[in-house]
Amino acid sequence: MTRGAAERADIADHTHADIVIIGAGTAGLAAAHALTQRGREVVVLEARGRIGGRVHTITDLADQPVELGAEWIHTSTTPIRRAIAEFGMADEEFPVSHGLDVIAIDDERWNSLLEAAADLDPSEDLRSFVDRLAGSVAERDELEKLFAFWTTRESLEETSALHTMLEVAGNRTDGEALHDADFKLKRGWRPVLDRLAAGVDIRLGVAVRSITWSDPVVQMNAVTDDGRAVTVSAEHVVVTVPLGVLQNNGIRFEPPLPARKREAIDSMSHVPVVKMVFVFDGDVWPDGAPDDISDPEILPSRAILSNGWQENRAQTIIALWAGGRDATRIESQDVPEVLRLGEKALEHYLGDKFRRPRKAIVHLWAGDPYARGAYSHTPPGARADVRDRLAEPLNGRLFWAGEATARWRPRTVGGAYASGLRVADELS
Numbered sequence: 001m002t003r004g005a006a007e008r009a010d011i012a013d014h015t016h017a018d019i020v021i022i023g024a025g026t027a028g029l030a031a032a033h034a035l036t037q038r039g040r041e042v043v044v045l046e047a048r049g050r051i052g053g054r055v056h057t058i059t060d061l062a063d064q065p066v067e068l069g070a071e072w073i074h075t076s077t078t079p080i081r082r083a084i085a086e087f088g089m090a091d092e093e094f095p096v097s098h099g100l101d102v103i104a105i106d107d108e109r110w111n112s113l114l115e116a117a118a119d120l121d122p123s124e125d126l127r128s129f130v131d132r133l134a135g136s137v138a139e140r141d142e143l144e145k146l147f148a149f150w151t152t153r154e155s156l157e158e159t160s161a162l163h164t165m166l167e168v169a170g171n172r173t174d175g176e177a178l179h180d181a182d183f184k185l186k187r188g189w190r191p192v193l194d195r196l197a198a199g200v201d202i203r204l205g206v207a208v209r210s211i212t213w214s215d216p217v218v219q220m221n222a223v224t225d226d227g228r229a230v231t232v233s234a235e236h237v238v239v240t241v242p243l244g245v246l247q248n249n250g251i252r253f254e255p256p257l258p259a260r261k262r263e264a265i266d267s268m269s270h271v272p273v274v275k276m277v278f279v280f281d282g283d284v285w286p287d288g289a290p291d292d293i294s295d296p297e298i299l300p301s302r303a304i305l306s307n308g309w310q311e312n313r314a315q316t317i318i319a320l321w322a323g324g325r326d327a328t329r330i331e332s333q334d335v336p337e338v339l340r341l342g343e344k345a346l347e348h349y350l351g352d353k354f355r356r357p358r359k360a361i362v363h364l365w366a367g368d369p370y371a372r373g374a375y376s377h378t379p380p381g382a383r384a385d386v387r388d389r390l391a392e393p394l395n396g397r398l399f400w401a402g403e404a405t406a407r408w409r410p411r412t413v414g415g416a417y418a419s420g421l422r423v424a425d426e427l428s
C-alpha cells in the first residue's frame, strides 16, 4: 500500500510489516525512501499529524516558506545536497552567511590542533582545551572565535573537547573544517522531504509507547491521535526518535535497553534552541545590514533575515534565535511572553524601520513531547564512541538512526539523512 506524503493514513488495530520505522523526520524518511526503492516492505509510524519532525516548513504564514525548525543546509559536502541535486532542486539553493564572527585558519594550524587533541581525555571541556593551547590572550580569543559555532549553542565549558576535535577531524576528511559554506533553499526544506516521502507507506498520528524486542518478531504498542490503542509487529524496527525522547523514556523498552546503549543515551545532552519568526509587510530590514546580525547584550542575541535572497521584498521574514542558557531562560516563559520579548528585541535590531509585525510564531521545541529539545550535544565526559553505541543494532532486530546517531555532522538535517541511508544499508 502506498500513500501520498500529506495524506492521513488509517491504521488497523493489528498491523504487521517486514520493517517498521518509528519517526517520519529526515532520518526515518531517508531510510524509508532507500528501502522502498530496494523493494522492501516498509511502514513508517509517525506520532505527529505531519512529516518532517524537527524540520517544520510552514507555507501559509507569509508569501515565502517559513522554517520553525531547521533552516540552513550546513556545509557544502553534506550528503543531503546530493539528494537535493538528484531531485532537480539544486537551483533552489542559495549560499548564506551564518553571521558568526569566525576565523579561517590554514591546514598547518588545523593539523597542530589535531595533534594536540590526539590524547584528549573525554572529561576535558572545550574551555580548558582552548586555555591550555593558547599561548597568549590574543591566541585564546582567536581559538574562541574558531569554535564560535559551539558557543552559539552551549558554552565551551559544557562542550566536550574530544568530540569537537573528532568532528573537526571527520569534517576535514571531506575537505571542510567547522563552519565553511552554508546554504538555504528558496522553497524551504519541505519539498525535499516530500520527495523522500513520495511512495512510502506513512501512518501519521501514531505514537509508539512501548517496544518488546527480545523475540524474533518485535511487538509495539502505540496510540493514535484519536486515542485508539493499536499493536504493530515487525521483523525489524528502526528507531529514529530524537535523543530527548529516549532520555525522557518517551518509549518504554521491554526488556530495558542494555547498559551500553543506555549509557550512550544518558551521557549526551540536548541543546535547547528558541527560534521565533516574525513577518512584516514591506521591507523593514536595516539598510546595508548583513542578513544575520547579532548583539550579545540582547535576548535573543541573533536576528536573521530569512528571505534575504529576495529582491524587492513585499514582506520581511525575520527569525530571532537563541541557544543554550539563553534559550532555557526564554523557554521558561509562555508563548505570548516569548513573542513579546521577541518584539522588544526587534525594536532594537530594526531601529527606525521597526513597526508591528503582521504575524509572529514560535514553536517551543524543549516542551514538545516528540522532540524534547533542538538537537543532541556531547558534553564533557561523553566517551568517544557514544554516537556509534547509539547507532549499534540490538539483537539483529532493533536498528537506530537520527541525527544523534550520526558521527558525521551530528545535529544537522544532513547528519540525520546520512544516518537514514546507513540504517537502510544495515538492513539490506
Ligand SMILES: Cc1cc2nc3c(=O)[nH]c(=O)nc-3n(C[C@H](O)[C@H](O)[C@H](O)COP(=O)(O)OP(=O)(O)OC[C@H]3O[C@@H](n4cnc5c(N)ncnc54)[C@H](O)[C@@H]3O)c2cc1C
Binding pocket: 022, 023, 024, 025, 026, 027, 028, 045, 046, 047, 048, 051, 052, 053, 054, 055, 068, 069, 070, 071, 072, 073, 074, 206, 207, 208, 209, 240, 241, 242, 245, 250, 251, 273, 274, 275, 365, 369, 370, 371, 373, 374, 375, 401, 402, 403, 404, 410, 411, 412, 413, 414, 416
Ligand atoms: C529550532 C531548530 C533549528 C534548527 N536549525 C537547523 C539548521 O539550520 N540546519 C540543520 O541542518 N539542522 C537544524 N536543526 C536540527 C535538525 O532539525 C535536526 O537535526 C533534524 O531535523 C533531525 O532529524 P531526525 O530525523 O533525526 O529527527 P526528527 O526530525 O526529530 O524526527 C524524529 C521523528 O520521530 C517522531 N516521534 C517522536 N516520538 C515518537 C513516537 N513515540 N512514536 C512515533 N513517532 C515519534 C517525531 O515526531 C519526529 O517526526 C534545527 C533544529 C531546531 C529544533
